[in-house]
Amino acid sequence: xxxxxxxxxxxxxxxxxxxxxxxxxxxxxxxxxxxxxxxxxxxxxxxxxxxxxxxxxxxxxxxxxxxxxxxxxxxxxxxxxxxxxxxxxxxxxxxxxxxxxxxxxxxxxxxxxxxxxxxxxxxxxxxxxxxxxxxxxxxxxxxxxxxxxxxxxxxxxxxxxxxxxxxxxxxxxxxxxxxxxxxxxxxxxxxxxxxxxxxxxxxxxxxxxxxxxxxxxxxxxxxxxxxxxxxxxxxxxxxxxxxxxxxxxxxxxxxxxxxxxxxxxxxxxxxxxxxxxxxxxxxxxxxxxxxxxxxxxxxxxxxxxxxxxxxxxxxxxxxxxxxxxxxxxxxxxxxxxxxxxxxxxxxxxxxxxxxxxxxxxxxxxxxxxxxxxxxxxxxxxxxxxxxxxxxxxxxxxxxxxxxxxxxxxxxxxxxxxxxxxxxxxxxxxxxxxxxxxxxxxxxx
Amino acid sequence: xxxxxxxxxxxxxxxxxxxxxxxxxxxxxxxxxxxxxxxxxxxxxxxxxxxxxxxxxxxxxxxxxxxxxxxxxxxxxxxxxxxxxxxxxxxxxxxxxxxxxxxxxxxxxxxxxxxxxxxxxxxxxxxxxxxxxxxxxxxxxxxxxxxxxxxxxxxxxxxxxxxxxxxxxxxxxxxxxxxxxxxxxxxxxxxxxxxxxxxxxxxxxxxxxxxxxxxxxxxxxxxxxxxxxxxxxxxxxxxxxxxxxxxxxxxxxxxxxxxxxxxxxxxxxxxxxxxxxxxxxxxxxxxxxxxxxxxxxxxxxxxxxxxxxxxxxxxxxxxxxxxxxxxxxxxxxxxxxxxxxxxxxxxxxxxxxxxxxx
Numbered sequence: 001x002x003x004x005x006x007x008x009x010x011x012x013x014x015x016x017x018x019x020x021x022x023x024x025x026x027x028x029x030x031x032x033x034x035x036x037x038x039x040x041x042x043x044x045x046x047x048x049x050x051x052x053x054x055x056x057x058x059x060x061x062x063x064x065x066x067x068x069x070x071x072x073x074x075x076x077x078x079x080x081x082x083x084x085x086x087x088x089x090x091x092x093x094x095x096x097x098x099x100x101x102x103x104x105x106x107x108x109x110x111x112x113x114x115x116x117x118x119x120x121x122x123x124x125x126x127x128x129x130x131x132x133x134x135x136x137x138x139x140x141x142x143x144x145x146x147x148x149x150x151x152x153x154x155x156x157x158x159x160x161x162x163x164x165x166x167x168x169x170x171x172x173x174x175x176x177x178x179x180x181x182x183x184x185x186x187x188x189x190x191x192x193x194x195x196x197x198x199x200x201x202x203x204x205x206x207x208x209x210x211x212x213x214x215x216x217x218x219x220x221x222x223x224x225x226x227x228x229x230x231x232x233x234x235x236x237x238x239x240x241x242x243x244x245x246x247x248x249x250x251x252x253x254x255x256x257x258x259x260x261x262x263x264x265x266x267x268x269x270x271x272x273x274x275x276x277x278x279x280x281x282x283x284x285x286x287x288x289x290x291x292x293x294x295x296x297x298x299x300x301x302x303x304x305x306x307x308x309x310x311x312x313x314x315x316x317x318x319x320x321x322x323x324x325x326x327x328x329x330x331x332x333x334x335x336x337x338x339x340x341x342x343x344x345x346x347x348x349x350x351x352x353x354x355x356x357x358x359x360x361x362x363x364x365x366x367x368x369x370x371x372x373x374x375x376x377x378x379x380x381x382x383x384x385x386x387x388x389x390x391x392x393x394x395x396x397x398x399x400x401x402x403x404x405x406x407x408x409x410x411x412x413x414x415x416x417x418x419x420x421x422x423x424x425x426x427x428x429x430x431x432x433x434x435x436x437x438x439x440x441x442x443x444x
Numbered sequence: 445x446x447x448x449x450x451x452x453x454x455x456x457x458x459x460x461x462x463x464x465x466x467x468x469x470x471x472x473x474x475x476x477x478x479x480x481x482x483x484x485x486x487x488x489x490x491x492x493x494x495x496x497x498x499x500x501x502x503x504x505x506x507x508x509x510x511x512x513x514x515x516x517x518x519x520x521x522x523x524x525x526x527x528x529x530x531x532x533x534x535x536x537x538x539x540x541x542x543x544x545x546x547x548x549x550x551x552x553x554x555x556x557x558x559x560x561x562x563x564x565x566x567x568x569x570x571x572x573x574x575x576x577x578x579x580x581x582x583x584x585x586x587x588x589x590x591x592x593x594x595x596x597x598x599x600x601x602x603x604x605x606x607x608x609x610x611x612x613x614x615x616x617x618x619x620x621x622x623x624x625x626x627x628x629x630x631x632x633x634x635x636x637x638x639x640x641x642x643x644x645x646x647x648x649x650x651x652x653x654x655x656x657x658x659x660x661x662x663x664x665x666x667x668x669x670x671x672x673x674x675x676x677x678x679x680x681x682x683x684x685x686x687x688x689x690x691x692x693x694x695x696x697x698x699x700x701x702x703x704x705x706x707x708x709x710x711x712x713x714x715x716x717x718x719x720x721x722x723x724x725x726x727x728x729x730x731x732x733x734x735x736x737x738x739x740x741x742x743x744x745x746x747x748x749x750x751x752x753x754x755x756x757x758x759x760x761x762x763x764x765x766x767x768x769x770x771x772x773x774x775x776x777x778x779x780x781x782x783x784x785x786x787x788x789x790x791x792x793x794x795x796x797x798x799x800x801x802x
Contacts, residue, residue, distance in 0.1 A: 040759040041766075079742070079762040084696070084703060085499065089739055092495040110700060113606050117697030121620070133604070184593055186604040186700045210593075213702065431540065431600075432610045 031074040032067075032336060032348050034059055035094035035101045037111065042081035043214060044239045046269035047321060051107060052077065053312030054325025057300050058333070060311070064303045068337050069345040074098055080108065087111030088118075095122060102354040103127060103332050109187040119144040123351040125358055127335070129328040130155065130263060130286040134190055135424035137388035139359060140436040142425065146358050146387045148331045149380055150286040152187075152262070153420060154412035156194035156234075158284050158393040159260050161410055163232050164202070174203040179225055181218075181245060182236035184210035191236045191262065193424075197416055215241025222248040235261040235283075242270035246278045256281040260395075267320035271398045279400040285320070287377040288327050289396040290403045292318035296326065296372030320403055323376060330373060331380075334361060359384050359442075378409065384442035391417065447795040463641055480630060485623045493622035500735045501629045502690045507715040507727035508633075508640055509683030514713065515721035516644055517676035518656030519569050520577055523584030524684055524712040526565075529704035530588060531558040531685025532692035533598050536607055539693075540600060547614045551632070551689045558685020559678045561588075566677030570670055573659075585706050592701040608698035625694045632690065636683055641724050643679065652676050653722070684712075718776060720785025729784035737772070741765040 036059075038052030039045060059073045067073065076097065078090035087108055095101045104119075105127045106112045112132035119126055120143065127146045128136070134153045136145035163178065164170035180195055182188035188210065199206040207230055209221045215237055222245075225233060233254065235245050242265045249256060257280040261270070266283020268290070291297065297318040305314040316322050339349045339357025349357070362381040368374050382389040391414055395407035429436055447468050454460040464470045488497060510524050535554025539545050565584035569577050592598055592605075599605050612619040619625050643649050651672040654662035663669050692699050711734055719730020742765045749756035756764075780787050794801070 038758065041762045077758040079758040081762065088696075089495040092491045093743075096489075096491060110702060113608070113698040113700065114696050117608060117610070185702055186606040189604045212589075428608075432608065 030071050030346070030348065031098070032071050033074045033076070033098040033101055034332075035090075035097070035104060036075060036077045037080050037087055037090050037094075037105065037107055038077050039080050039082040039107070041079060042083070044082045047239055047264075047267065048082060048107070049312065050267075050269070050316050050319055050321035051325040051328075053310075053316060054322040054327075055105070055329040056311040057304060057317065057322070058296075058326040058329035060304055060309060061296075061300055062329075062333055068333060069340055071336075071340075071346060071348060073333075080111065082108055084108065084110035084114055088114050091115055091118070095124060099348065100350065102349050102351045103335065103358075105129070105328055105332065106132070109185065113186070116142070116145060123355075125335075125351060125355040127328060127332050127358065129324065129331065131187070133428075134194075135421050135428060137386065137421050138425035139382075139384050139387040140425070141429045141434060142387065143437060144355060146335075146382070148358075148361075148382070148388060149327070149377060149390050150393055150412070151388055152190035153194040153417045154388075154391050154393060155262050155284050155286055156191050157198065157412040157417060158395075158410050159234055159262070160195060160198040160202075161413075162282070162284070162395045162407060163234075163260060165407070170202050176204045176232070177207060177228065177230040178204050179207040179209055179228070179230035179233045180236060181209045181211060181221060181225075181233060183215060183238050183241055184212050187238060187264075188236050191234070193420060194417070195234065197420065201416075211237070211241060211245075213241075214239060216244055218244050218248050221245075222252045222254070225249075225254060226252050231258065233259045235259055235265045237261070237265045237270075241265075243273045246271060246274040246281060250274065250277040260284070263324075266396065266403065267324075268403070269321070276400045278398045280397060282395055282397045282406065283403075285394045285396045285403075285405070287390070287392060287394070288320065288323045289394065289405050290318055290320045291323060291376055294318065294323070294372060294376050295369075295374060296376065297323075299372050300326075327373070327377060330371060331358075331361070331363075334363060334367075334371075338362070358382065359387070361389060384437070384439075447792065447798070449796075463645070477634070481627070485627060488626075490622055493626050496736055496739065497626055498622070498629055498695055499691075500731055501626065501633050502687055502695060503712075503715065503735050504728045504731040505629075505633045505636060505690065506684050506687035506712055507719060507731045508637060508724065509680045509685075509687060510712045511716045511719075511721070511724070511727045512640060512644070512652070512683065513676050513680035514716050515723065515726070516649060516656060517652040517673060517680075519566070519673060519676060520574060520713075521581040521680075522578050522706070522709045522713065523562075523565055523581035523588075525704045525706060525708035526584040526588035527558045527562055527681040527684040528688025528691060528708065529592060529701065530561040530681075531555055531688030532699065532704065533592055533607075534558065534685065535689035536609060536692065537598060537600075539609060540607075547612055547619075547693075551686055551693075554689035555682040555685040558688065559682040562677045562681025562684075563674055566674055566681075569673045569677065582706070582709075585709050589701055589705065592704075604700075606698060606700040609693050610697070612693060619694070629690055629694055632686065636686065637724060640679075640683065644724070648672075648675060656722075714773070716783075718773060718783055720783025720788075723783070723785035725788060726783050726785030729788065733776075733784065738765055738769055741768055 036055055039048030040052055056075055059075050063072050078094055080087040080090050101124055103125050106115050112128050115126055125144045125146060129148055130150050132147055134151040136142040137147050137151055164173050167173060182191050207228060211218055211221055237245055256278055259281050261283035263284055263286045271278040300317055304310045335358035336349050336354050338360050339353040343353045359382055363379055365379050378392045380389040391412040392409050394405055394409055396403045396405045449466045452467055464473055513519050513521050531554040534557030535550050538553045539550045565581060568580040572580055599607050619628055651667045654667050655669060655672045659669055696703060715730030715734045718733050720726025742761060745761045745764055746756050
């Protein structure tokens with residue numbers, strides 16, 4: 001009885017104490033604090049783990065290279081389990097630590113929405129590499145959001161172009177039938193505007209097939225595909241939905257060569273379980289595919305993994321999502337470097353300064369080569385108005401063992417995407433009663 | 445010694461029937477209110493407000509609503525997440541569609557939307573009971589999920605189906621800072637909790653409890669089951685709806701239907717079961733247990749590992765957190781099946797005899 005009471009008291013005490021204990025250590029000079037929101041547990045862990053490993057590996061690599069002009073990165077991870085409330089909690093917990101976070105990568109649609117509302121007050125820029133709100137590419141409305149190197153509308157646009165190319169020209173799409181199997185969530189619905197726009201322009205018939213999250217039950221969806229026999233199927237899924245869709249396609253006998261996935265549907269964890277069954281399946285790569293020969297990958301293996309300092313398993317280094325994480329980390333770090341160019345080399349930057357840096361990125365081929373990212377992505381430059389910086393993408397397909405690039409560089413059509421971004425951002429601004437930034441504000 | 449009602453004589457019925465008949469309880473409550481309204485706003489950090497206090501206050505409100513239905517009226521419901529969603533989207537639609545709509549009527553209208561929805565999905569309770577009712581209310585959950593995902597009208601035809609609010613103000617005061625948000629939520633909670641406490645002490649609360657304890661007997665002594673059950677659904681879903689609107693407006697700011705998934709319904713049910721069925725106090729304990737404990741564990745474990753000089757990865761900490769949390773739930777339910785509120789009242793009982801127990 002006594003022990004039980006003691007245990008109870010200890011538990012309550014522990015709960016009480018720990019909520020008071022602030023985890024903040026004393027900020028050390030010359031360290032740029034880099035919080036990492038990761039989901040290494042929960043249903044989406046197979047996707048979240050390589051991304052987090054890529055980010056942390058790259059930060060470690062930057063430190064091994066001597067930091068950003070001498071400023072070392074201080075890495076702290078927080079586990080979100082892909083839960084919006086926990087992501088927000090992590091964000092709130094980390095943002096003030098160690099002198100304050102200057103930039104954050106939410107890595108979840110729900111968290112991006114929630115943090116977007118908080119960022120302007122906190123003055124912390126959000127780097128959302130290819131996810132989150134597509135319209136946040138408009139920097140005049142979304143001052144603190146950076147969907148760098150392509151957003152969902154670029155991905156959707158390139159997917160339609162790739163299908164058009166296979167048919168021998170976009171005009172050949174007339175009268176064809178394309179099914180869109182999408183995750184029924186804001187993430188999945190991001191696909192609709194761009195693909196509907198393209199359907200109108202080229203006269204193909206679009207069949208919309210929403211799949212309820214998490215997407216383990218798709219029998220009905222694939223029955224519909226079996227009946228309507230679309231010429232192509234676009235898969236806009238996340239996590240377990242992708243492998244389920246591919247297995248269903250296999251069971252239905254729908255040719256995988258005619259399936260085109262968004263970039264969240266085009267990584268190793270999505271197809272590994274299906275293996276040969278996914279052979280020939282295509283997906284859009286928002287710039288990066290898997291690349292085991294990139295200079296960066298070799299450097300990471302030699303500098304970190306060879307010394308036992310790597311974050312994840314070394315087989316994973318160079319895979320699609322690892323590289324995605326590393327690329328996101330690289331663009332973030334380069335944003336800080338650009339900020340240092342203006343506000344003082346070798347100094348720790350704050351959120352406002354990093355925001356300026358991210359708005360004035362100019363990564364030339366030479367710079368990318370020097371960073372080890374040659375061939376992984378194309379040169380990219382951002383501006384105050386354009387927070388995305390590039391419309392480029394490629395297609396890759398799964399050959400049963402690895403993702404192989406199968407197309408040249410393709411470009412999302414600015415003529416279509418830009419007005420859409422503009423309109424959606426204006427709508428957001430009107431709803432929130434925001435006034436878009438003036439050219440004068442862009443200088444700050 | 446400290447907690448004894450000796451010498452406190454009641455000379456009127458009024459004094460005898462007040463919420464806290466014992467003077468010490470009143471002082472304790474006043475101290476607690478002073479702590480919540482004065483000390484906390486002066487001392488708490490940004491992080492505490494945004495990540496712990498605001499969610500705790502809002503979830504307490506939601507748990508209170510669930511407790512009225514499940515704890516007091518005995519109607520097991522798995523549709524609480526849906527009621528929150530209806531409250532949130534209802535309030536959003538009033539707020540966004542009517543220019544210059546003030547905040548407090550918006551929240552009340554959101555709550556009323558949830559009330560209507562709750563009564564509609566409470567109708568099966570007239571025929572089915574217990575676990576069957578739980579399954580029937582689950583339908584509300586799936587219906588709401590479907591409704592807010594697919595009917596674009598509710599989300600103002602936003603292409604992605606996510607919505608956002610901003611420029612919240614009440615009586616001309618902007619609710620932008622964390623303190624003001626916290627205080628607003630706390631005031632709402634205090635008002636509604638006081639109302640709920642009085643409801644359950646009154647005639648209608650007794651009807652609910654009679655229905656809960658044995659509906660046939662209740663009907664025999666003249667309680668109308670339909671009225672009692674539907675009024676419980678109405679009051680409960682109103683409170684849950686207001687909580688949902690607060691959750692969306694003040695905690696999330698921008699949200700998608702996924703924020704009110706079936707997980708939330710389960711969480712709310714666990715809150716009232718762990719906190720204590722049929723106890724207003726229990727709702728607060730339950731909300732604290734479910735909202736604060738995982739976060740506290742998550743931060744305490746690396747700290748603990750640090751004490752013994754070890755480094756614990758975030759993955760290990762989060763797995764350990766789930767295991768310890770699960771273990772604690774089982775342990776608490778074994779030690780005290782009537783919930784944390786029962787522990788509280790046992791403690792009070794012991795305190796009356798302290799320091800000379802029999």
